[in-house]
């Protein structure tokens with residue numbers, strides 16, 4: 001179909017929620033993508049940190065197709081092997097005790113927040129329901145997760161919000177001030193949507209200690225930063241802490257929609273039959289894809305990710321027009337001199353897909369991106385930045 005026809009269909013039939021770049025991506029191989037006109041792109045975005053083994057990955061595809069040819073969906077009334085394989089694998093990788101499967105990051109966080117309130121209710125009764133999140137955070141678009149999203153811009157129009165949810169600055173004084181009647185604090189160790197900023201080590205460690213002391217649950221939202229993105233399986237590993245609840249999604253399914261809420265020791269038995277559920281959650285095709293992804297995120301592979309991250313970061317630091325390089329691992333933010341949106345448009349025109357996060361350029365390439373693809377992307381980015 002002609003691109004102009006696609007545009008016309010979009011303008012006629014689609015809800016007007018997205019302002020898109022004028023390109024229709026059709027297919028790809030690894031971190032190399034093609035649009036409907038046959039134009040080639042290097043992918044520094046992975047569909048927002050989702051396609052972590054790029055496009056058309058053979059191993060992932062084989063796992064997905066194998067499951068598809070057996071059965072596409074099994075109700076959660078029954079047992080299902082891919083789901084159980086994935087749950088075991090995730091617990092093994094993280095030290096978590098139990099897993100609830102959802103379909104997205106927002107749903108994984110919704111589950112975490114509900115579980116936190118139940119944990120507190122069972123132990124302390126009514127009146128201890130407050131959720132603390134951080135300013136600049138992003139936790140999803142459902143009303144509970146949107147309320148916990150500490151960015152006012154997302155809040156217009158949609159109130160009234162969920163009561164007893166507050167967002168504070170990332171310092172202990174601010175957290176302590178709101179801590180009365182708090183049941184949980186939710187953080188992204190590396191804030192993604194608001195600008196790819198890693199939280200300070202001292203703050204995260206002090207927060208962990210404070211939460212332990214007051215039996216406040218610490219929820220780590222690893223929806224974007226998990227699944228090897230930062231060079232560790234989870235970004236909290238860089239901080240030497242463990243959460244009480246961890247959520248992940250985006251990269252987990254390698255491109256299929258899946259979210260997971262992982263319960264550590266304290267919260268292992270919080271949710272009981274009937275407390276929470278999902279029709280599609282733990283879909284066997286998504287789980288089979290996720291098993292193939294997670295089982296390849298070995299220590300050796302993560303060392304390669306760290307190597308790639310160091311390579312990209314060293315190059316980017318030397319580029320004209322880059323003020324600061326932020327984030328962790330292959331979750332990279334660039335403070336730039338020109339408007340980020342303009343840079344993204346110019347990169348697209350020259351055959352490179354990058355994302356933005358507020359005023360910053362965001363780079364989250366597939367973890368298996370090749371040296372050649374990185375160099376091609378860097379060349380385009382350097383030219384655009386220097387213009």
Ligand SMILES: *Cc1c(COP(=O)(O)O)cnc(C)c1O
Pocket residue numbers: 103104105106107109138139140141188192193221222223224225249250
């Ligand atoms: C993307 C994201 C979400 C929301 O995930 P969806 O799958 O879009 O619901 C939540 N938290 C973080 C940190 C994210 O990056």
